[in-house]
Amino acid sequence: MKVEIVDWQAVASWHWDLKDDSITDELCGICRVAFDGTCPNCKYPGNECPLILGAGCQHNFHLHCILQWLEQDTSKGLCPMCRQVFEFRKDFNTVTKDINSLLMLIDGHKSMRDREVDEEFDSFDDDLRMND
């Protein structure tokens, strides 16, 4: 029998492609809203309210939420959920002003951490020298 598709009036829902089928929680840990929904800063979900996928620890957040967190010095650049150093997957997002801000923040935190370690070593060396 001849059955041809002539026209569509399709209705579909969009979803973020999280590239991992075993997502255990679908909520952003900072605002507790689902990823497919808006973060508190945005009016519309989708391209303008993108996600950031954690690279090392695999925790995901709304871009704006994680930005707010990392802008705090006390965050120390750590993931809010597991306190590991936070890195994100660059292949998931197009480059935007916000993404660049995020990169800068993360680099900033990294420098702070490196400096702390250097300082610790310096004072350790000082201690050693003092005991000579």
Place this chain on the structure above:
Amino acid sequence: MHPFHKRLLKEFKSLNKNPLPSIKILSNNENLTNFDFEIEITNGLYDDKLYKLVVVITKEYPVSPPKAKFVVGTREAGESGSTGTSENPIDVSSDTMQSSYKIPIHPHIYSNGHICLNLLGDDWTPACTIESILISLQSMINNNTDMTRPPDDNRYIKYAGEFASKDGFVYHDDSV
């Protein structure tokens, strides 16, 4: 309305639906940014069993931690709250005659009610919740064996503001 109102609402609903044992909500404001809790302590070292905790949600929550402190006050017997389940109804007979709240004695709690807790300062992340703060505080007091105030209590309360600030004090010995 708080920017993260949805999250506050979720936390509030959860506190109501699954109340913590021995922790009651005494009151809260419409915006869900101010709460009064009553915490019950089982530690035998304490004469009073009930303490009142004020929790304030700042504009920066959940990126910044809530502010919390103990307060003094008079207690109304049988205040409405959310403890008590069908298996463990509120036992009216053991509803103590405690008529007022005092500041609990603890090496990390100043006499003005300010609290020295890592979770309320540097160790706070948005993964924590109001609930986790309450549980930590309760546990902190329940497990306490040293019935003293912090060593710098007198000096501290002279210069303290309304709430503890993050840089206000040095963290004490965490073995308590």
Place this chain on the structure above:
Amino acid sequence: MISTDIINSIFPRDTLNDIETDLENDLALFLEWISFKPPLMDPSPRIRVAIKNVVNINNFNGYLHNSINNNFPDITITTIDETMMNIKQVYQFYSDIGKFLGLDISPIINYKFQILLEKPQFQHLLITYFDDNLLQFDDCLSPVSPKFNPPAGDKGLKGDTGDTFFYQYLPIFNQLNVGDNIMKIVVSVLIKKIKEYILNNCVNYELFFIDSINQWIKTMIYPNFKILLRSIDANFNYLSEILTISHNEFISLRINQIFDMVKAYPQSEPGLIELNKCLNFKNESHNQRDRLVSIFLDKIDSELLNSGINTINLIKMYIKIIKSFLIIDAKGVLLDKVIRPLRAYLKHRDDIIQKLVIGLIDDSSSNELIALNIELSKSEKRKLKIDEFSDLNWVPDPIDALPDFKNFKIKDIIESLISIFDSKEIFINEFTKFFGNKLINRSDNDISKILKLINLLKLRFGKNEFFNLDIMIQDILNSSPQLTVLSHLYWSDIIPESTGSVHEELNKEFAHFNKNFQKKSFNRYLKMIPELSKVTLKVNGKNYQVDMHHASVIMMFKDKEEVGLDEVVRELNMNEYNAGNVLKFWVEEGVLLKLGGVYVTND
């Protein structure tokens, strides 16, 4: 009531008959003379002597008083004329006695006449007399002075009625000094006449009456009234009081009709306008307002607040109450009082929100509550809500306003309905659901209409209240006729449960959409919602627009001639009932044939 007569009968006081005196003969003659046989006989010389002797008896006046009292004639009350003539006769008799004795006899006998006057039969007589004649005094010239003495024998005035009253009855009343009593009777007749006039003529609240009432009073009632009462009290000048009485009667009538008037709005507007006018007249007290409220509340309770009235009619009545009572009292104080029970009642109707939402949104002629939709479209022209503190025209609330009276909330119909509920959220949710369905099933010009409506609603409920709906609209605006993409979290009420899966062929075709989408929406993908999607298929040369389940089922027959029901159920994850219905459709279209549990192509 205990009268002197009764007391006398129990404890009789001494009369002239009882005293012992050596003037026995004189006394006998005197008593004979004063016994009532009108007209009074001119005393003969012998009687004059007797009189002269008798008046010197100690305490003569007292005994005389008692004697007359005990022997006072019974005046039977028959017709007014007869009775008045009797009275006149009796009065004349004793008055003449008084003349001869040189005494003022009136204190003794006026009292007796007053008793007579107060007898219900006599009152009734007078009332009937005035009732019949009140409107006819106008015909005669009016004598103004209370001491008017008619010229003897001169009857040069026209009008029998006035004649009789002014020349015959009035002088008698004056002599008896009963002017006040008469006045009272006349006034009661007046009020009766006014009541009758109003009840007989002014019942129809679809017409205006105040002017005609005023006219009637001024031309018919008042002139007669004035004539009558000026003859008794020269200072009589009570036009405004009489007008007030008539307006009060009119208000009473309208107040009794208030529930029907509200029901009959807008035809009853004249009645409502006049009620407002009357309640604002200078002499108006708050009692009428209170009465109005309490009568209306009673009626509402007994006739409206029961389960026999459907919600739409309740809402209609709500609107009518607002409009009617704002005519009666533009400040809204009365409205505020009467609307509260209905508000409390409406809150608990299950379908109230739904009905209100549809009423507001539906602009077709089948909307029974189209008035709401019309109100909504006026939203743009509404003045900004003026804060009470910055309003230069502010005046204090009237004294009978309830303590929590809120001026601005009362008068706007939509605001009033919304404020029945504690939060706007229930409305917003209902709107969102309603529009969601409309948006999904939209046709081309629907969208701009929907946007217009939503803007009007935002003016009413707040720009920022419709978060969900804003996202839903954005979704639709970003969609094409061929493909609608939804942010699923915000359509959760609209997206139904899955009732089956989609045929591979269709999914393959859909994949093109997905690829396109992924190109412009980095890292997002699409999931088809079969239950809301439609596709146009050409089957055996004919076009069918069907949903995905119908399409999937018929697609199974593209490469196979025979498919069983159970196969359909298995392959497409449908339940038997649904699968059966879908297959039935294709059979009815003549595309398939049913052979027991197996279906075959019909080509």
